[in-house]
Amino acid sequence: MTNKIYKGLNGVCVDTTELSNVDGINGILTYLGYNVDELLDCNFEEIAYLFFYKHLPNSENLNLFKREIKRNYCVPQDILNYIKDTGKEDHPMSLLRTSVSMLSSSYTSLHDNSTDNLMNNSIKLVAQVSTICAAICRTNGNKEIISPREDLDFSDNFLYMMFGKQVDSSMVKTLDLSLILHMDHSFNASTFTARLVASTLSDIISSVSAAVGSLKGPLHGGANSAVMKMLLNIGNVDNIDEWVENALSNKYKIMGFGHRVYKVLDPRAKHLKKMSHQWGELTGNTKWFEMSNKLEKLIYDKKKLNANVDFYSASTYYSMGIEPENFTLLFALSRVVGWLSHIHEQLDNNKIIRPKAQYIGEMNKKYTSILKRG
Numbered sequence: 460m461t462n463k464i465y466k467g468l469n470g471v472c473v474d475t476t477e478l479s480n481v482d483g484i485n486g487i488l489t490y491l492g493y494n495v496d497e498l499l500d501c502n503f504e505e506i507a508y509l510f511f512y513k514h515l516p517n518s519e520n521l522n523l524f525k526r527e528i529k530r531n532y533c534v535p536q537d538i539l540n541y542i543k544d545t546g547k548e549d550h551p552m553s554l555l556r557t558s559v560s561m562l563s564s565s566y567t568s569l570h571d572n573s574t575d576n577l578m579n580n581s582i583k584l585v586a587q588v589s590t591i592c593a594a595i596c597r598t599n600g601n602k603e604i605i606s607p608r609e610d611l612d613f614s615d616n617f618l619y620m621m622f623g624k625q626v627d628s629s630m631v632k633t634l635d636l637s638l639i640l641h642m643d644h645s646f647n648a649s650t651f652t653a654r655l656v657a658s659t660l661s662d663i664i665s666s667v668s669a670a671v672g673s674l675k676g677p678l679h680g681g682a683n684s685a686v687m688k689m690l691l692n693i694g695n696v697d698n699i700d701e702w703v704e705n706a707l708s709n710k711y712k713i714m715g716f717g718h719r720v721y722k723v724l725d726p727r728a729k730h731l732k733k734m735s736h737q738w739g740e741l742t743g744n745t746k747w748f749e750m751s752n753k754l755e756k757l758i759y760d761k762k763k764l765n766a767n768v769d770f771y772s773a774s775t776y777y778s779m780g781i782e783p784e785n786f787t788l789l790f791a792l793s794r795v796v797g798w799l800s801h802i803h804e805q806l807d808n809n810k811i812i813r814p815k816a817q818y819i820g821e822m823n824k825k826y827t828s829i830l831k832r833g
Contacts, residue, residue: 462817469719473812474654478510478800479643483720488727490643499730503613503638503793504528507585510643510800511578524582525612531586532607532616534558535565539594539604546598551788552675556668558591559584563664570662572806580663581799588667588795589613592788593620599784614638617792622780629741630779633734634789637772640727641790643797645720649673649680653798654805658812663802670798671791677714680790686715686773687783696750703757715770716758724765731771738778747774 465471480489488495491509498506501515508516508524516524538558546554562584563569568576594604597620605620614634618626644650653670657663674680693702706713718725732752739745751774755766776786 462815464817468814473646473651473814474805476645476801476804477513478797478804479645481645481720483718483722486721486723486726488644495640495726496730498639499636501639502635506639506642507613507796510796511581511803527579527582528586528613529609529611529616531583532590532609534562534587534590534594538562538591542591542594542598543604546595547601550675551595551599551784552671552681552791554595555588555591555788555791556671556675558595559588559664559671560668562587563662566662566664569664572660577663577803577806581803584663584667584799585795586613589617589792590620592785592792593617595788596621596781596785597623599782633738633775633779636730636734637775637789638793640730640768641772641793643794643800647679648676649794650798650801654801655812657802657805658809660806660809663799666802667795667798670794674787674791674794680787680794682714682767682769683773683776683786683790684783686769687777687786689714690747690750690754690773690777691783693750693754695746696753699750699753699757703754703761707761713758715766715773716762716764718765718767721765721767725767727768728766728771731768731775732766735771735774735778738775742778744778747777750774 478491480487482489490498490506491513493509498509504525505516505521508521512520538561541561542554542558566580566583569580571577590607593607597604602623605623607616607620611619611625612631615625615631618630618634646654649670652673653666656666656669677685693699703713705711732755735748735751736745739748751766751771755770758764758766773783773786776789777783781789
């Protein structure tokens with residue numbers, strides 16, 4: 460009897476989680492019981508704390524958590540040297556993957572999965588990923604790497620390291636909001652990758668390195684970079700109708716639309732759309748928002764596809780002065796919290812992940828010695 464095949468594990472429930480829920484029918488994203496819409500006045504550290512400790516922090520909790528992140532910002536010099544030497548030649552996500560892997564030698568008791576040690580290493584990794592991502596952004600722009608500042612909170616410090624100066628509070632708030640929206644999304648490809656590696660009882664560095672490799676793909680985290688490159692290729696709002704007709708007739712994939720789970724508008728997209736509009740007005744250049752808005756309406760009218768999280772994050776980041784090749788780094792900057800939280804959850808009640816496959820190859824072939832093969 461032939462087993463039913465669920466290509467891409469579509470619709471297959473492989474485990475339970477209490478971290479996030481994606482309601483694709485009603486367009487609701489929930490973090491540990493909270494509708495994400497209710498959490499957008501928070502900062503990055505508050506929601507990272509929520510994922511790590513399963514409850515929102517009070518002021519004392521938050522200050523201690525921030526202090527722990529800040530004291531772990533610095534990364535070994537050999538990693539920064541590697542980024543300087545290789546940054547102009549390799550993909551930013553490849554640099555991140557290798558840099559994360561290089562961190563393993565600086566972690567003590569990496570295979571000790573006791574609660575305290577796992578948490579300490581996880582907080583350290585979140586902090587260090589921010590410094591690595593900023594260093595890669597600087598190198599991509601042919602600029603000197605900026606050292607972190609322990610007096611600055613997470614988003615403020617990251618933007619300082621990226622731009623070489625302390626930025627306006629509105630930019631910090633935008634990044635906080637974007638990082639919260641990208642922090643977790645149930646068993647997406649990169650998160651499942653992290654859990655899969657963790658299920659073998661490998662260490663968190665190996666698990667996160669693998670997740671970074673998964674996020675790099677253009678069908679996952681690389682999609683927002685592809686959206687901005689698409690907008691740049693279209694050029695201006697007057698070209699959109701002709702471009703869409705050509706894309707549809709030639710069956711080109713239009714990036715930033717549709718979702719494996721959401722059957723309605725991605726709840727994260729509505730917030731990023733507002734930010735895209737706000738940043739267009741702040742910079743006096745609403746072109747990218749206007750193009751995105753028209754493209755969104757046109758694709759929905761023609762294909763009934765909704766914009767996803769990648770679509771408006773592209774024009775938001777670009778309006779903030781961030782280059783498209785660095786967009787996926789910002790995704791990783793946030794999602795590392797989700798990956799680590801899922802690793803913790805996997806290890807709490809672990810069973811190695813080992814799906815089965817249906818063999819469709821030949822059977823009962825006869826072996827022939829190499830002396831007799833024609």
